[in-house]
Amino acid sequence: MARKKDTPQKAALREMMSVILEGALDQEMDEELGYSKYDYHNKETDNSRNEHSQKTMHTCCGDMKIDIPWDRKGEFEPQIVKKYQNTVTQDMEEKNISMYAKGMTTNDIESHMRNEGWIVKRAVYIAIGIDMEGHKDVLGMYVGQNESAKSWLSILNGLKNRGVEDILIACVDGLTGFPQAIEAVFPDLRSSSVSSIRSVTQQSLFSTRNSSR
Secondary structure, eight states, X not given: OOOOOOOHHHHHHHHHHHHHHHHHHHHHHHHHHTSOTTOGGGOOOSOOEEEEEEEEEEETTEEEEEEEEEETTSOOOOSXXXXXXXXXXXXXXXXXXXXXXXXXXXXXXXXXXXXXXXOOOOOEEEEEEEOTTOOEEEEEEEESOOSSHHHHHHHHHHHHHTTOOOOSEEEESSOTTHHHHXXXXXXXXXXXXXXXXXXXXXXXXXXXXXXXX
């Protein structure tokens, strides 16, 4: 039986999934040990990281190899990719590809996978764009970002690199540091907060009602 031809698209998807799975597994190890890699100041256990082992995973895009982290005591029981699991489920593949297509970073997807099935309160910021013809599109979804100019700057630069050339008006709901980040990436646009737009709209409606009496 002839083997199905590989394509650059399949190779890219395998690479993306391997990065996500390995990142999620490393996060699991951080939680297992109670400290992140090289953060020895917060280490409160006599257990520690050991070497990685490679595992071949079967996916819809072909086989791929991922590095599985292990601890010295052999107590680590990974949940994202269980010990004897060698297939990435179709549900996991579809969710990863869907989230990546919507603009979520691999770090966001790793965190989402790690917390899936748990009750976790986390903000999700959605960037929505409306073109001059009135067509609306979701440009990206960002999970658990810190409200700082640095994090917004990273998001806006990502949108610009993905093809957003210009913005006429940006509406933000009072997010800390967002106006400064917008001015740095798109210096020619007009930045308005949602609360300001609501205020102007209410004033306009009030004036219209008074003039019609």
